[in-house]
Amino acid sequence: MRAAVMHEPNRPLVIEEVDVESPKAGEVVVELAASGVCRSDLHAWHGRTAFITPPVVLGHEGAGIVAEVGPGVTGVAKGDPVVIALYGPCGQCGECRTGDVTRCWSETRVHNMHGRMPDGTTRLSLGGRPLTPMVGAGTLAEIAVVREAQLVKIDRGIPLGLACLAGCGVTTGVGAVLNVAQVRVGSSVVVIGCGGVGLNVVQGARIAGATRILACDTQSEKLDLAADLGATDGLLVREGEDLAEAIRGLVPGGVDYAFEVIGRPEVVRTAFASTRIGGTTVMVGSPAPGSEIAVDGRMLFSDRRLLGTTGGGNIPARDIPRLMQLYRTGRLELERLVSQRLPLARVNEAFTALERGEGARTVIDLRS
Numbered sequence: 001m002r003a004a005v006m007h008e009p010n011r012p013l014v015i016e017e018v019d020v021e022s023p024k025a026g027e028v029v030v031e032l033a034a035s036g037v038c039r040s041d042l043h044a045w046h047g048r049t050a051f052i053t054p055p056v057v058l059g060h061e062g063a064g065i066v067a068e069v070g071p072g073v074t075g076v077a078k079g080d081p082v083v084i085a086l087y088g089p090c091g092q093c094g095e096c097r098t099g100d101v102t103r104c105w106s107e108t109r110v111h112n113m114h115g116r117m118p119d120g121t122t123r124l125s126l127g128g129r130p131l132t133p134m135v136g137a138g139t140l141a142e143i144a145v146v147r148e149a150q151l152v153k154i155d156r157g158i159p160l161g162l163a164c165l166a167g168c169g170v171t172t173g174v175g176a177v178l179n180v181a182q183v184r185v186g187s188s189v190v191v192i193g194c195g196g197v198g199l200n201v202v203q204g205a206r207i208a209g210a211t212r213i214l215a216c217d218t219q220s221e222k223l224d225l226a227a228d229l230g231a232t233d234g235l236l237v238r239e240g241e242d243l244a245e246a247i248r249g250l251v252p253g254g255v256d257y258a259f260e261v262i263g264r265p266e267v268v269r270t271a272f273a274s275t276r277i278g279g280t281t282v283m284v285g286s287p288a289p290g291s292e293i294a295v296d297g298r299m300l301f302s303d304r305r306l307l308g309t310t311g312g313g314n315i316p317a318r319d320i321p322r323l324m325q326l327y328r329t330g331r332l333e334l335e336r337l338v339s340q341r342l343p344l345a346r347v348n349e350a351f352t353a354l355e356r357g358e359g360a361r362t363v364i365d366l367r368s
């Protein structure tokens with residue numbers, strides 16, 4: 001099968017012919033139909049992700065059809081449409097058993113982060129050398145071998161070229177609103193950074209019933225897209241301007257909820273400074289390791305909350321089917337999130353677009 005392999009950071013991915021082993025107990029072979037390209041793929045490509053060691057198959061936002069199951073697999077069968085979740089939890093630790101699968105930090109999960117099965121091996125190889133799939137997914141490929149625990153079966157009839165977005169970007173953005181902040185009906189929300197995840201924070205806020213949704217970005221096209229997805233106000237961010245003051249100008253006293261979706265400490269500070277007394281700030285973006293975030297202590301003292309999240313507090317088995325239902329009933333927009341579709345052979349163009357901040361999401365069509 002063909003896969004987009006990163007041999008070293010910052011060098012173009014190479015489409016390679018990769019060998020795939022048969023699934024072992026609890027493992028499933030998925031014929032991938034589509035994969036989104038996410039900012040975390042770009043971070044990995046830049047060599048910024050500690051647990052990713054080349055050679056690696058990038059991609060972690062994929063959907064496809066089950067092609068084969070290993071011994072003991074009971075939850076999915078050949079022919080089932082599935083989304084590959086961002087996490088491969090162990091299913092046995094205290095966190096997993098209480099549902100907090102994103103907080104699983106068992107040996108199985110650590111292996112999964114490194115693209116290995118629980119026994120430390122991988123089912124992929126290139127010229128006889130082991131090849132790991134990013135976070136156990138490796139969706140920029142025609143085939144993925146994943147543990148059953150990392151798969152979520154979805155209803156037939158949902159286009160896989162859209163369902164793939166539920167693997168990371170949509171679940172993270174909507175989950176940050178519904179699971180982490182728990183935005184209330186009638187509240188005011190600001191979203192700083194309207195890329196692939198930020199646009200889903202906007203959608204999540206609309207789904208939650210927020211009545212004022214301020215979208216902030218440096219690009220007016222993204223604000224237009226945010227408006228289509230539910231933003232009531234757009235703020236074009238310009239260098240040197242006090243964004244918190246601009247937000248407070250629109251919502252006197254500050255907003256109920258602020259979401260930082262970039263991963264920069266100074267933007268978290270701005271988000272926090274734009275909230276009202278009792279307001280909640282959620283850092284959805286992923287900051288560089290070691291970065292420190294300074295906020296006004298007096299403001300924090302005034303009943304404000306500053307929260308972090310990895311992946312929007314999702315429980316994939318619960319949240320991905322919910323998102324698919326929201327899509328089916330017309331409340332979750334997926335098509336508008338896709339700015340371009342490319343064949344695997346042109347995968348490097350998706351990374352260039354991300355780097356330039358162009359468009360929302362590139363989806364790689366893995367059947368072409």
Ligand SMILES: [Zn+2]
Binds near residue numbers: 038039040041060168
């Ligand atoms: Zn992602």
Ligand SMILES: [Zn+2]
Binds near residue numbers: 091092096
């Ligand atoms: Zn666990």
